[in-house]
Amino acid sequence: MGRTPAACRQLASSARRRIADRRPGSSTAQEHRQIVTAFRHACQTGDLDTLVALLDPAVESRSDGGGRVRAALRPIVGRDKVARLFLGLMRNEPGVELVEEDVNGTPGVSVRIAGTTIAVVALDIHDGLVTDVWMVVNPDKLHAWTGHETP
Template sequence: MPRYRGQAALPLTSILEERATVTPDDRVTLLNLAYRMLGSTHDAEDVVQDAYARWYALSDEAQRAIRSQIAWLVRVTSRICMDQLTSARARRERYVGDWLPEPLPGDARWSSTAKTQQDDPAEQVSLDDSVSMGVLVMLESVTPAERVAFVLHDVFNLPHPEIAGIVGRTPEACRQLATSARRHLQRDRRLAVNAHQHRSVVAAFKDACEHGDFDSLIRLLDPQVSVRTDGGGKVRAALRPIAGSEKAARYFLGLRAKEFAQEITEESVNGRPGLVTHANGGINGVMAIAVHNGRVTDIWLVVNPDKLQVWQGFNP
């Protein structure tokens, strides 16, 4: 299983450089970091804004005592994220139905702007892969400390001694936290993907949904396929995961019968082929889709309008 490492607009290893000021790329890096920790662009924006506000609240003397402003901002952003993750668990217990990460359109702000320099391409993948829905969903199942350690080390290449000062653990403990999160990834079949096969299966799934072709849906869906929908109590959605190809096929045919989608388009969702549904002149659903061995293994359908705001007016 490859390890998730890569570059943001600014590699975090450069925070060890002593720079007095930050650049616009540094803010992009902080947003990328916060989104991967929280799974929400809105929360990521708030966290980064909070981190900057804390910087400007420091006295001139306190600011001069800090050798690297970006290093300080990364530490503060990461700590705020860890606090948010801890409180988010309690909030999500009260969430109506399934909580899913916010899906992203093909927006370069949230992915790498340069190819990762890899010593061994077989052992590493790009930052773009770390933003996939499969990874973000998996990260919801680990502890806040594991998630922070994994994202900082395996995705952004921060060394364990630096992470230790952020999460309040020893470097060895941080190493174990990242390893534990990595094991979850290694067991997750949803992460294996062939790009060409993925696009072909998604296109075939779209066609079968549009034509109400039950038999084709059954052939495309893995027998153990899982469908999770997030309506957030704002719109009607399945409150529990839908398991199995027959139930999943009937669910999507039911959506067609209810004219849930007047149009379905193929779009990049979190960096991978997905589908977007349109109705009444707007986007009313975004599907992230995992494919393995030529079949759909997971579908994450977000219909909560609060999580679709970034898609409204989006032009691919």
């Protein structure tokens, strides 16, 4: 790694501390669904103020393109940057439809164009705010969503 053993131990310790500090979502299923609905609506209507208000100040958005499709290589951090990312994606893709669906057992959003699922978005929510956004755009990982496409 090009680092001293002491530096590697410090990095590992810091990473373990950071993971331990990450609190799991604390919302009820109903609260989670309400926030997902508000998130979807704000994205579809281009309501920047509402979208920003739904996001934690330190929200992080991660995307998985798997090297097959274009995706951010590093997390997008901060409510303004994440909100602008999603609103920009909505503007740049005509005909985008956001559909609320269960994603990994919790309310989330599938992103479709002409009935084809191009992304799945999961949201972690804590204290009524979105703390993490996980977006899968890798077509190899969207096979489970092909049943959701329209002919």
